[in-house]
Amino acid sequence: MQPFTHDIAPGRVVLGAGAVDKLSAEIELLGASRALVLATPGREEQADAATSSLGSARVGLFAKAKMHTPVDVSAAGQAEARRLNADCLVTIGGGSAIGLGKGVALELGIPLICIVTTYSGSEMTDACGMLDGGRKVMHQSPNMRPKTVIYDPELTVGLPPSISGPSGMNAVAHCVSAICSLNPTPMKSLISLEGIRAMADALPRIYQNPDDIDARGDALYGAWNCGIAAGLGGRGLHHKLAHVVGGSFGLPHAETHTVLLPYSTAYNAPAVPDAMATIANALGQSNSADAAGALSNLSKTIGAPASLKAVGMLESDLDKAADEVMENQYPNAAPYDRNKIRALLQAAFEGAEPGAQ
Ligand code: NAD
Numbered sequence: 001m002q003p004f005t006h007d008i009a010p011g012r013v014v015l016g017a018g019a020v021d022k023l024s025a026e027i028e029l030l031g032a033s034r035a036l037v038l039a040t041p042g043r044e045e046q047a048d049a050a051t052s053s054l055g056s057a058r059v060g061l062f063a064k065a066k067m068h069t070p071v072d073v074s075a076a077g078q079a080e081a082r083r084l085n086a087d088c089l090v091t092i093g094g095g096s097a098i099g100l101g102k103g104v105a106l107e108l109g110i111p112l113i114c115i116v117t118t119y120s121g122s123e124m125t126d127a128c129g130m131l132d133g134g135r136k137v138m139h140q141s142p143n144m145r146p147k148t149v150i151y152d153p154e155l156t157v158g159l160p161p162s163i164s165g166p167s168g169m170n171a172v173a174h175c176v177s178a179i180c181s182l183n184p185t186p187m188k189s190l191i192s193l194e195g196i197r198a199m200a201d202a203l204p205r206i207y208q209n210p211d212d213i214d215a216r217g218d219a220l221y222g223a224w225n226c227g228i229a230a231g232l233g234g235r236g237l238h239h240k241l242a243h244v245v246g247g248s249f250g251l252p253h254a255e256t257h258t259v260l261l262p263y264s265t266a267y268n269a270p271a272v273p274d275a276m277a278t279i280a281n282a283l284g285q286s287n288s289a290d291a292a293g294a295l296s297n298l299s300k301t302i303g304a305p306a307s308l309k310a311v312g313m314l315e316s317d318l319d320k321a322a323d324e325v326m327e328n329q330y331p332n333a334a335p336y337d338r339n340k341i342r343a344l345l346q347a348a349f350e351g352a353e354p355g356a357q
Helices: 019-029 044-057 071-083 095-108 161-179 186-208 213-231 237-249 253-268 273-282 291-301 315-326 338-350
Strands: 012-015 035-038 058-062 088-093 112-116 127-132 135-140 148-151
Touching: 012 019, 012 213, 019 044, 019 088, 019 112, 019 148, 035 044, 035 071, 035 095, 044 058, 044 088, 058 071, 071 095, 071 127, 088 095, 095 112, 095 127, 127 237, 135 237, 148 213, 161 186, 161 213, 161 237, 161 253, 161 273, 161 291, 186 213, 186 273, 186 291, 237 253, 237 315, 237 338, 253 273, 253 291, 253 338, 273 291, 315 338
Parallel strands: 012 148, 035 058, 035 088, 088 112, 112 148
Antiparallel strands: 127 135
8 A cells, every 4th residue: 555645626627629618607607707818919819709708707808928927927917807807817828828827816816717728737736837037936826726627629729730749748747747756646647647648649640630629639638637647746857947947048838848858757767667667658668668768759759849959948058057956956756966967958958869868
């Protein structure tokens, strides 16, 4: 018997083609009637169309969400919600829109409903990394846990493969971190494995045919599992690396996760050999020891970026990044070692074979 502590609040999830049509009823169910809609710039048209059925229950659209959730944007969103006397928030979009929703809900305590159009998994957690003074700082609060999540694959067919793939790998990263975490639980492992399996099945199908509604639905189902895994906890070295590289050096979030994942997995491999076999298995890898290689292969199959250089990192920033990773460490199975982390970053910068460093 493996002792554990399991802690997750129930959440309401509505998944299916056309699920967005239930938005009005879902808002009523929460006893709310004045929704402020939040989105990223450029997505106003989709946000408007998906929420037009709300009529006068939609009091405004604030499409200023930014990646990494800068605190000044959240403050502007809070001011807008107060000005409009909103009693609930509806995000439509990916992790950036959800991050803005969390940033507003953190202060205002009004319910958050997420219509999800990427695979970030943020909709299933009560945590958010927020960019404050040039650094990404983690916040956690029950106010930030969405009350209702709507997954409608029809809203995701326009998500280009260049965003879909890395976004899906970001979801897979939550599962890998959960499985490798210091406090695995039976449910965390089950959900994580299902998340990896579902994403590894759906992402290549989306890459081949972005209009495949079944594949899009399967990926959202995968993202739901991966998000639960993230919510159950397990952020370790991998997420620390991604938060430093993405937050402090302005790199795109999902792409940064995608590039780093095989390297952080290889780093952890000696500390958690059983977890490696489980992950490799879920990815259908015959060599049960090579989870890092299996993740790298999945990335290649879906045409995702393979080096930090390719996503905009400067080699001259690698030392600074390694120093920053050593600060405020997220608990990890393998101990933090500055030299090894610097070597990991160099290998990821070059796109070298993971584990060879
Ligand atoms: P994103 O939300 O920034 O979306 C990426 C791009 O895709 C944006 O330009 C967006 O406008 C566009 N887009 C979204 N939906 C689209 C659609 N249906 N069609 C066409 N374009 C569309 O990126 P993301 O990777 O989903 O989210 C990144 C953010 O989420 C980061 O700030 C990260 O920190 C956060 N995040 C948080 C958690 C958590 O648990 N708190 C987990 C994962 C990510």
